[in-house]
Amino acid sequence: MSKNTDTDPPPIEDAMEAFELALQDRNLEHYSLKLYVSGMSPKSQRAIDNARKICEEHLHGRFDLEIIDIYQQPIFAKEGQIIAAPTLVKELPKPLRKFIGDLSKTDQILAGLNLTRKK
Amino acid sequence: MSVSLLPFNLDFQGNPPILDFKNLITIATRVNMTKASIENKTLEVLLKSPTGIKGLDEITGGGLPQGRTSLICGGTGCGKTLLAMEFLLHGAMQFDEPGVFMSFEEKSGELAKNFASLGYDLNELVRQKKLTIDYAHLDPIEIEETGEYDLDGLIIRLGYAIESIGAKRVALDTIEALFSGLSNEAILRSELRRLFNFLKEKGVTAIVTGEQGEKTFTRFGLEEYVADCVIFLNHTVTQQIATRRLRIVKYRGSAHGTNEYPFLIDRQGFAVLPISSIGLDHTASSERISTGIERLDAMLGGKGYYRGSSILVSGTAGTGKSCLAAHFVDAACRRGEHCLYFAFEEAQQQIIRNMNSIGLDLSHWIEQGLLQFVNSRSTLYGLEMHLVAMHREVENFKPDIVVIDPISSLLTAAPGNEVKSMISRMIDYLKMKQITALCTNLTATNSSIEHTEIGISSMMDTWLLLQTIESSGERNRRLYLLKSRGMAHSNQVREFILSDTGAQLLDVYIGAGGVLTGSSRMTQEALDKALSLEFKEDIERKQREIERKKIAIEAQITILHTQFEAEKEDLDRLIAKQILKDQVLFNDELNMSLSRQADKWSACQSGNEGKTQ
Numbered sequence: 001m002s003k004n005t006d007t008d009p010p011p012i013e014d015a016m017e018a019f020e021l022a023l024q025d026r027n028l029e030h031y032s033l034k035l036y037v038s039g040m041s042p043k044s045q046r047a048i049d050n051a052r053k054i055c056e057e058h059l060h061g062r063f064d065l066e067i068i069d070i071y072q073q074p075i076f077a078k079e080g081q082i083i084a085a086p087t088l089v090k091e092l093p094k095p096l097r098k099f100i101g102d103l104s105k106t107d108q109i110l111a112g113l114n115l116t117r118k119k
Numbered sequence: 120m121s122v123s124l125l126p127f128n129l130d131f132q133g134n135p136p137i138l139d140f141k142n143l144i145t146i147a148t149r150v151n152m153t154k155a156s157i158e159n160k161t162l163e164v165l166l167k168s169p170t171g172i173k174g175l176d177e178i179t180g181g182g183l184p185q186g187r188t189s190l191i192c193g194g195t196g197c198g199k200t201l202l203a204m205e206f207l208l209h210g211a212m213q214f215d216e217p218g219v220f221m222s223f224e225e226k227s228g229e230l231a232k233n234f235a236s237l238g239y240d241l242n243e244l245v246r247q248k249k250l251t252i253d254y255a256h257l258d259p260i261e262i263e264e265t266g267e268y269d270l271d272g273l274i275i276r277l278g279y280a281i282e283s284i285g286a287k288r289v290a291l292d293t294i295e296a297l298f299s300g301l302s303n304e305a306i307l308r309s310e311l312r313r314l315f316n317f318l319k320e321k322g323v324t325a326i327v328t329g330e331q332g333e334k335t336f337t338r339f340g341l342e343e344y345v346a347d348c349v350i351f352l353n354h355t356v357t358q359q360i361a362t363r364r365l366r367i368v369k370y371r372g373s374a375h376g377t378n379e380y381p382f383l384i385d386r387q388g389f390a391v392l393p394i395s396s397i398g399l400d401h402t403a404s405s406e407r408i409s410t411g412i413e414r415l416d417a418m419l420g421g422k423g424y425y426r427g428s429s430i431l432v433s434g435t436a437g438t439g440k441s442c443l444a445a446h447f448v449d450a451a452c453r454r455g456e457h458c459l460y461f462a463f464e465e466a467q468q469q470i471i472r473n474m475n476s477i478g479l480d481l482s483h484w485i486e487q488g489l490l491q492f493v494n495s496r497s498t499l500y501g502l503e504m505h506l507v508a509m510h511r512e513v514e515n516f517k518p519d520i521v522v523i524d525p526i527s528s529l530l531t532a533a534p535g536n537e538v539k540s541m542i543s544r545m546i547d548y549l550k551m552k553q554i555t556a557l558c559t560n561l562t563a564t565n566s567s568i569e570h571t572e573i574g575i576s577s578m579m580d581t582w583l584l585l586q587t588i589e590s591s592g593e594r595n596r597r598l599y600l601l602k603s604r605g606m607a608h609s610n611q612v613r614e615f616i617l618s619d620t621g622a623q624l625l626d627v628y629i630g631a632g633g634v635l636t637g638s639s640r641m642t643q644e645a646l647d648k649a650l651s652l653e654f655k656e657d658i659e660r661k662q663r664e665i666e667r668k669k670i671a672i673e674a675q676i677t678i679l680h681t682q683f684e685a686e687k688e689d690l691d692r693l694i695a696k697q698i699l700k701d702q703v704l705f706n707d708e709l710n711m712s713l714s715r716q717a718d719k720w721s722a723c724q725s726g727n728e729g730k731t732q
Binding site: 036038039043046047050070071074075077078081082083084085086087088095096097098099100101102103104105108109112 | 253255256257261262263264265266267268269270271272273275276278279280297300301
């Protein structure tokens with residue numbers, strides 16, 4: 001439910017420029033993430049904590065993390081094609097990836113987020 | 120009976136009670152159950168959700184268990200999705216029970232297109248809030264499992280969908296997709312159990328579909344979780360003909376049909392052939408209907424067949440079976456009745472042309488909508504399919520008369536042992552509907568003519584046998600009436616002739632020369648005629664002779680008579696002469712004596728007296 005927008009994304013004029021930027025430095029890529037949890041269960045809490053931690057550590061200043069409680073807003077479960085909970089959805093950069101579970105396997109998540117190289 | 124069956128009316132939620140289970144054991148069970156429910160009124164009876172699918176409600180005794188989850192399993196392309204969707208559609212449209220369809224395989228757009236071809240407008244139902252389609256996309260490529268999780272997402276989505284339209288029915292098609300999308304089976308299994316419990320708590324009647332496994336009903340053992348009702352769909356190919364069958368493996372708390380029931384998927388959707396719903400309690404009409412051939416009517420007690428009876432016309436090739444059927448159809452159409460003609464070997468135009476050659480114009484009955492042909496090759500699909508299709512045609516056209524020409528060609532559609540039972544079901548069904556059925560049966564030339572390969576003769580009420588007999592270089596048709604239940608009928612063989620004014624029956628020649636038909640009958644009749652003519656002449660000649668003899672005799676008699684008269688005359692004359700002579704003599708003697716004064720006068724006198732007297 002909380003939205004983390006402490007950093008503005010770098011201005012992108014067009015797709016070409018974005019592509020060139022991405023080529024120049026992958027570290028500048030902006031991440032748009034959504035975390036779907038169901039209620040404030042320990043599992044949900046763990047997932048939120050883990051997601052925040054990963055974002056702060058590896059994506060500092062270039063991410064949006066939206067946390068959605070599908071228990072309260074079930075319509076988002078359908079829209080986000082959510083089956084399991086918790087689910088972290090990486091909407092940007094493409095391709096779309098879904099990480100299900102309490103996000104305790106950090107290495108796997110970093111690999112999935114294409115952030116392993118940096119580490 | 121009506122009182123004791125009342126609890127079952129509740130069973131079916133106001134639907135008419137279905138009492139026509141053939142199985143006596145089933146009925147016995149029901150009666151026992153009914154007694155139990157009367158004794159203990161607080162006893163809760165399992166409520167059922169009607170599927171609205173033709174036949175399935177009859178087999179299950181009212182539908183799927185209400186508020187519980189049923190499993191539908193089967194191989195690829197056997198109709199699981201269709202059955203699940205029809206359950207929801209009928210619920211939404213007929214029983215005012217909105218439904219949620221959660222698809223794991225097809226997108227809602229695809230589903231809408233697929234069902235549009237069956238005449239259902241899913242989008243419209245969605246707009247009316249009678250149906251919700253939720254496509255749960257699960258792509259293993261984009262999913263990574265990173266720790267402990269549950270299926271809350273799915274459960275919440277389902278719960279939301281159910282709440283949003285007040286759904287009473289839910290279908291999950293097919294939930295096994297979860298197993299291919301997610302790898303942690305331990306979590307999945309416990310979560311599935313939770314999902315089914317959730318559905319039960321919600322009080323919805325749910326259908327879960329599952330792909331058939333190698334040794335289990337479903338690949339991932341879904342039957343472990345769904346314990347209330349399991350329906351197995353089967354799609355087998357025997358002798359290159361595919362047949363779909365449905366079986367209720369399990370139905371907790373309810374009596375149900377246990378057989379494999381054939382079912383059909385066609386333009387009108389899903390239909391199960393309700394075999395066991397047909398009993399032997401049909402009414403018997405005493406109305407008689409003409410066969411279309413006057414002398415055949417005469418053979419059948421002068422009135423023809425009974426309405427609603429079944430007639431078998433059997434015979435070898437080319438004996439005129441179809442012609443007999445066409446006459447019957449023609450006569451029925453003349454009475455303004457509706458006829459449905461199932462032809463398995465000839466096209467409609469061909470039949471019309473052929474029947475024109477014997478003076479029957481069937482085409483104008485078609486134009487008037489009294490006659491309808493259903494032409495299909497028997498190998499088009501399996502026997503069960505044929506019968507389901509025939510059921511459907513009969514339901515739609517509502518005929519008074521059905522012709523199946525020939526019933527024997529259905530043999531090619533299934534192995535022989537199945538055919539009898541299937542055809543008996545068809546005949547029972549037609550009898551129940553008071554439809555007169557005329558079936559032709561082609562007998563193989565090498566087998567006994569009184570033998571039907573399907574062994575159906577015992578089911579038939581009237582059996583006509585057509586036969587061709589070869590003698591003196593020609594084949595002639597004969598018609599026998601082997602049996603006709605419930606009426607006095609002729610036991611005589613008739614000669615069956617097809618002329619350009621229709622079929623005719625003639626008496627055969629029965630005489631010294633044996634039983635003769637055709638030209639040998641004509642020859643024999645001519646011979647007989649000649650022979651009798653000769654006799655007649657003979658007699659006349661003899662009569663004339665006698666007459667002549669009589670005349671001759673009479674002439675002789677006259678001659679003799681004349682002779683006799685003449686002789687008699689002679690004699691009389693002689694006698695008169697003698698008397699005269701005696702008189703003269705006596706007088707002379709007397710005179711002499713007198714003259715001689717003789718004393719022997721008196722003696723002479725007395726002696727003469729004696730002579731002359």
